[in-house]
Each structure stands twice: as structure tokens, then as C-alpha cells.
Amino acid sequence: MRGRGAGSGAGTERGAGAGPPGGDPRDPAALRVVGLEKTFAGGDAPVRALRSVSAAFPRGGFTAVMGPSGSGKSTLLHCAAGLERPDAGTVLVDGRDVTRLAEPALTRMRAHAFGFVFQSFNLLPALTAEENITVGQRFAGVPVDAAWRDHLVRSLGLEGRLRHRPSELSGGQQQRVAIARALVHRPRVLFADEPTGNLDSRSGERVLQALRDAVSDHGRTVVMVTHDPVAAARADRVLFLRDGAVEGELADPAADSVLAWIRRLESL
Numbered sequence: 353m354r355g356r357g358a359g360s361g362a363g364t365e366r367g368a369g370a371g372p373p374g375g376d377p378r379d380p381a382a383l384r385v386v387g388l389e390k391t392f393a394g395g396d397a398p399v400r401a402l403r404s405v406s407a408a409f410p411r412g413g414f415t416a417v418m419g420p421s422g423s424g425k426s427t428l429l430h431c432a433a434g435l436e437r438p439d440a441g442t443v444l445v446d447g448r449d450v451t452r453l454a455e456p457a458l459t460r461m462r463a464h465a466f467g468f469v470f471q472s473f474n475l476l477p478a479l480t481a482e483e484n485i486t487v488g489q490r491f492a493g494v495p496v497d498a499a500w501r502d503h504l505v506r507s508l509g510l511e512g513r514l515r516h517r518p519s520e521l522s523g524g525q526q527q528r529v530a531i532a533r534a535l536v537h538r539p540r541v542l543f544a545d546e547p548t549g550n551l552d553s554r555s556g557e558r559v560l561q562a563l564r565d566a567v568s569d570h571g572r573t574v575v576m577v578t579h580d581p582v583a584a585a586r587a588d589r590v591l592f593l594r595d596g597a598v599e600g601e602l603a604d605p606a607a608d609s610v611l612a613w614i615r616r617l618e619s620l
């Protein structure tokens with residue numbers, strides 16, 4: 353196993369010194385989270401979903417986030433992506449603290465800097481695939497880069513499907529439309545929450561290849577939550593959470609080394 357303990361690797365750091373608070377575009381991390389805390393008011397008792405979570409996500413890198421059910425993976429993704437506000441800690445995008453942004457500025461930042469892919473595709477049912485891909489930009493009044501859109505459509509194998517509505521597409525095709533939508537505005541970071549969770553292994557493999565290409569061919573930064581060791585093995589590194597804290601990370605993951613980590617975490 354090539355894992356490293358939390359805090360010792362290049363990617364994970366503890367403490368408040370993990371990023372320049374004033375903003376630094378030379379920061380090699382596209383995204384840093386520093387000391388994130390999140391507690392939800394539970395039925396019987398509050399649930400501490402994130403405990404001082406710090407991690408850096410290198411620009412042009414593909415990070416998978418794994419851990420047992422309830423370990424805080426989705427909460428980390430939502431806080432990092434500005435979908436949820438942490439109780440404490442900072443989220444730095446290209447070195448700029450976004451946790452202090454007021455809601456309208458945060459919404460704009462999310463729309464420009466981030467792309468999202470969810471397990472359930474989240475396409476608009478009344479729109480065609482083509483309209484779904486560009487709806488965000490049209491809504492924001494931002495011109496669509498047609499050459500880039502066409503490149504995405506071709507590389508995702510969607511050429512013959514653009515006039516179809518989501519109900520006329522397979523799950524894998526819908527997820528590839530969602531990936532095109534998430535990449536069409538060239539986001540700095542693409543967040544994917546269980547993107548292959550509803551797909552058979554063949555469709556899932558195509559989706560993973562699309563995420564891999566976004567990193568390897570187009571220099572995007574991808575952060576993907578997954579339960580699947582095979583999916584995690586497509587990433588450059590895996591960050592492991594347990595009970596809301598970073599337990600460690602694994603560089604250059606392979607399915608068997610990821611599985612060994614998961615088994616160990618589940619036995620603790």
C-alpha cells in the first residue's frame with residue numbers, strides 16, 4: 353500500500369497555514385480547503401460531518417474522495433463547491449477565499465469557476481441534449497464557444513444525440529451530456545458526486561474516461577466522490593475520509609490498493 357498519513361503528503365495539510373488568504377493566482381492548487389468544520393443539527397444529537405478537514409487539489413489533477421458511508425464525502429464536496437457554507441474554515445479557489453463572498457458573488461463564482469456532475473444527471477427534461485449543454489451559459493448571457501462545445505460533443509460521442517430529450521437517452525448518454533454541460537464554460541474545477549453510481553460498468557467506464565480526458569487533455573481539475581475502487585483508480589490520487597476527518601491519501605491508485613485502504617478504514 354502506498355498510502356501516506358494525513359498531513360504528510362503534498363496534497364493534504366493540517367493547520368491554518370495551508371494557503372495564502374489574500375489570494376495568489378500562482379498557487380499550484382486550483383482549490384484548497386483549510387480547517388473545514390461542519391456540524392448538522394441531528395434528530396437526537398448534532399452530527400459533526402467535517403472535523404478540521406484540510407486538503408489541496410492540484411491544478412490539472414484528478415482526486416477521488418472515498419470513505420465509509422456517512423464519513424463526510426458529500427459534505428466536503430458541497431462545502432468546497434460553495435453549495436453549502438462550512439461553520440468554520442476557508443475554501444481557497446486559485447488562492448482566493450470564497451467563504452467570505454456574499455451569496456450573489458458566490459453564485460457567480462460557482463457558475464464561472466465550477467462545473468457539477470451528479471449521480472442523478474440533473475438534466476432539464478424539457479430541453480434537448482444540445483440545449484441542456486449550453487443552458488447555463490445562455491441563462492447567464494455568456495456567449496458559447498461553439499468550437500469547444502463541438503469538440504466536447506465529438507469527444508463524448510454525442511453527435512447523433514443532440515436533438516434528443518433526456519428521456520430518449522440512456523443513462524450513460526445522459527451523464528455524458530451532463531459532463532459536456534459541466535465543461536462547456538471551461539470551469540477551473542469540476543466536481544463529480546458518484547458520477548457512475550447509476551450506470552452499468554461499460555457506461556461508467558466511458559464517463560470516467562471523459563473525466564480523465566478533461567484532466568489529461570484539457571488541464572481541468574476534477575474532484576470526484578465515489579464508492580467504487582475501479583472508478584477511484586482512474587484518479588491521480590485518492591483522499592480518504594473517516595468520521596468527518598482526513599484519514600490519509602493514496603497516490604497513483606490501483607483498484608486493489610484502494611480496496612485495501614477501504615477495508616482497513618471499515619475495520620477501524
Ligand SMILES: Nc1ncnc2c1ncn2[C@@H]1O[C@H](COP(=O)(O)OP(=O)(O)OP(=O)(O)O)[C@@H](O)[C@H]1O
Pocket residue numbers: 392393394399400401419420421422423424425426427428
Ligand atoms: N443536511 C443534513 N442534515 C443533517 N445531517 C446531515 C445532513 N447532510 C449530511 N448529514 C450527516 O452528516 C454526515 C456526513 O454525511 P455525508 O452525506 O457527507 O456523508 P457521505 O460520506 O457522503 O455518505 P454516503 O457515502 O452515504 O453518501 C452523515 O452522518 C449524515 O447523516
